[in-house]
Amino acid sequence: MKHTETETRLSGQSPPEVPQVDITLTVNGISHSLQVDTRVTLLDALRDHLGLTGAKKGCDQGACGACTVMVDGRRVVSCLALAAQCQGREITTIEGLSTDGELHPMQAAFARHDAFQCGYCTPGQIISAVCLIEEGRAETEEDIREFMSGNLCRCGAYPNIRAAIRDVKAAVHDVKGES
Amino acid sequence: MHPFEYALARDADQAVAVATADPHTSFLAGGTTQLDLMKDGVLQPGRLLDITRLPLKGITHTDTAIRVGALTTMEELAADPVVRDRLPFVREALLLGASTQLRNMATIGGNLLQRARCRYFRDPTVPACNKRNPGSGCAAIDGIQRMHAILGTSDHCIALHASDVAVPLTALDAVVHTQGADGTRSVPLTQFYLPPDDTPHVENVLQHGELITAVEIPLLPAAARSHYIKVRDRVSYEFALTSAGVAVLIENGLVQEARVALGGVGTIPWRAWDAEDVLRGAQATTEVFRSAAEAALAGARTLPGTAFKVDLAKRTLVRTLETVAGAQS
Numbered sequence A: 001m002k003h004t005e006t007e008t009r010l011s012g013q014s015p016p017e018v019p020q021v022d023i024t025l026t027v028n029g030i031s032h033s034l035q036v037d038t039r040v041t042l043l044d045a046l047r048d049h050l051g052l053t054g055a056k057k058g059c060d061q062g063a064c065g066a067c068t069v070m071v072d073g074r075r076v077v078s079c080l081a082l083a084a085q086c087q088g089r090e091i092t093t094i095e096g097l098s099t100d101g102e103l104h105p106m107q108a109a110f111a112r113h114d115a116f117q118c119g120y121c122t123p124g125q126i127i128s129a130v131c132l133i134e135e136g137r138a139e140t141e142e143d144i145r146e147f148m149s150g151n152l153c154r155c156g157a158y159p160n161i162r163a164a165i166r167d168v169k170a171a172v173h174d175v176k177g178e179s
Numbered sequence B: 001m002h003p004f005e006y007a008l009a010r011d012a013d014q015a016v017a018v019a020t021a022d023p024h025t026s027f028l029a030g031g032t033t034q035l036d037l038m039k040d041g042v043l044q045p046g047r048l049l050d051i052t053r054l055p056l057k058g059i060t061h062t063d064t065a066i067r068v069g070a071l072t073t074m075e076e077l078a079a080d081p082v083v084r085d086r087l088p089f090v091r092e093a094l095l096l097g098a099s100t101q102l103r104n105m106a107t108i109g110g111n112l113l114q115r116a117r118c119r120y121f122r123d124p125t126v127p128a129c130n131k132r133n134p135g136s137g138c139a140a141i142d143g144i145q146r147m148h149a150i151l152g153t154s155d156h157c158i159a160l161h162a163s164d165v166a167v168p169l170t171a172l173d174a175v176v177h178t179q180g181a182d183g184t185r186s187v188p189l190t191q192f193y194l195p196p197d198d199t200p201h202v203e204n205v206l207q208h209g210e211l212i213t214a215v216e217i218p219l220l221p222a223a224a225r226s227h228y229i230k231v232r233d234r235v236s237y238e239f240a241l242t243s244a245g246v247a248v249l250i251e252n253g254l255v256q257e258a259r260v261a262l263g264g265v266g267t268i269p270w271r272a273w274d275a276e277d278v279l280r281g282a283q284a285t286t287e288v289f290r291s292a293a294e295a296a297l298a299g300a301r302t303l304p305g306t307a308f309k310v311d312l313a314k315r316t317l318v319r320t321l322e323t324v325a326g327a328q329s
């Protein structure tokens, strides 16, 4: 038989036992062991259990991209992954992009191009943008638009976000000796 | 979210046995449908069985088909070189769906089993929804209908099947391989989905606990000349209002082979058999393409909110046929 939480509370019964899991998460190269409610998403584990509040909760439904992080080098929405599912995976958040206090080139480019207003979508945008270049999808303006479409920006900073991406993309070409 | 137990499936046999024995156990793949609907309170399984570590990932090729493990992600399938060369409309349909983040999570098995986007289905505070609560009625039929179906509907449900990639896969007669309590079986995608009739909560032929292990996609000559067009309310990252997946082989101006399926219009991914009959052997002209589109939509049943889809779907199909024919002339 099924009860919703509300039904159970209203009926005065003791709340159903909430299953827990012991998990180990590797985030930005550091391994963390924790016990969480099975319902905890990767996003909630990062924010509420590990204090990594860079990834943001926008919609909590996979629709806005504010919670984007990398799992095994690929961008995902952390609000639709269970923390328990991510054991043994390499998780990278916005906090893990900078090295020795030096900003990642994409972070620096976002700052240079003023690619944000309120900043709420920014950590997700930056992680997505880093992956976009890795995926080889920053070749054309059209591709940048299409393959960044999973990251919404309520402030409409899109033109500056694309400018930042183009900048980093051009720099990558310079380093590789391409034109 | 309703509390649930979490368990990791050890192997396919164990996963099938555990889920078959317990009606409250659901499989968890990419989670992009399953967790989404659990957050909304639409689904309340007592246990999630995580199948993501099962060895059902990866693509194997033969001369006549590719076999896609059920846990292969949408991005992985789109990146496959054979898909790129010989199944362009499969790749297009994949990449026009969801976002890169979601495609990195979403599996091909889960994609085929994604649930209706009907706003009333997804809102448990709405009492009437035959799909969520059999026998309770259908709020959409008297409600707001924009994202609903016009083909294969019934008086009990008009929810759309929203998968993009299922459209080209239906056109190609892809085959779903499963493992259940009674062993393995193979079901063509054209027989996999069930129209709502008076049981909209039964969406496909799978038994509870039956696992999709792979999807086999035939490599037809026509599929190398294929195209998928998706029409949406915004340019990107949106479900289809209408879409068309078309594979045609044209020689000397005559259509030798035609495979046609439509998205955004059917309660199931819609194979347009009647359109194929019009096309096969006919001249590859816009006139013929229009007749094919008329045939495809002849059975449409609309409501005020979905009436616009008839014309839009016809134009989408004509445009897709013209594009493929144009590339071959």
Ligand SMILES: Cc1cc2nc3c(=O)[nH]c(=O)nc-3n(C[C@H](O)[C@H](O)[C@H](O)COP(=O)(O)OP(=O)(O)OC[C@H]3O[C@@H](n4cnc5c(N)ncnc54)[C@H](O)[C@@H]3O)c2cc1C
Residues within 6 Å of the ligand: A061, A062, A063, B026, B027, B028, B029, B030, B031, B032, B033, B034, B035, B036, B070, B071, B096, B097, B098, B099, B102, B105, B106, B107, B108, B109, B110, B111, B112, B113, B114, B162, B163, B164, B165, B210, B211, B212, B213, B237, B238, B239, B240
């Ligand atoms: C914001 C958003 C936008 C989207 N846009 C699009 C779009 O434009 N086009 C489109 O086509 N889709 C779109 N989707 C849907 C998305 O493609 C599906 O949610 C996804 O493909 C489901 O795959 P999954 O692996 O995440 O499945 P899950 O959510 O893990 O599972 C879905 C269902 O299938 C069952 N299941 C999963 N794998 C198996 C298996 N191997 N055997 C048996 N049962 C199984 C699960 O128990 C569950 O009931 C969108 C989703 C979101 C959240």
Ligand code: SF4
Residues within 6 Å of the ligand: B116, B118, B119, B120, B121, B128, B129, B130, B131, B132, B137, B138, B139, B140, B141, B156, B157, B158, B159, B200
């Ligand atoms: S269309 Fe189907 S899913 Fe939507 S409210 Fe009606 S019965 Fe439910």
Ligand code: FES
Residues within 6 Å of the ligand: A056, A057, A058, A059, A060, A061, A062, A063, A064, A065, A066, A067, A068, A077, A078, A079, A080
């Ligand atoms: S919070 Fe995850 S996509 Fe919006």
Ligand code: FES
Residues within 6 Å of the ligand: A115, A116, A117, A118, A119, A120, A121, A122, A152, A153, A154, A155, A156, A157
């Ligand atoms: S900067 Fe405000 S949402 Fe993007």
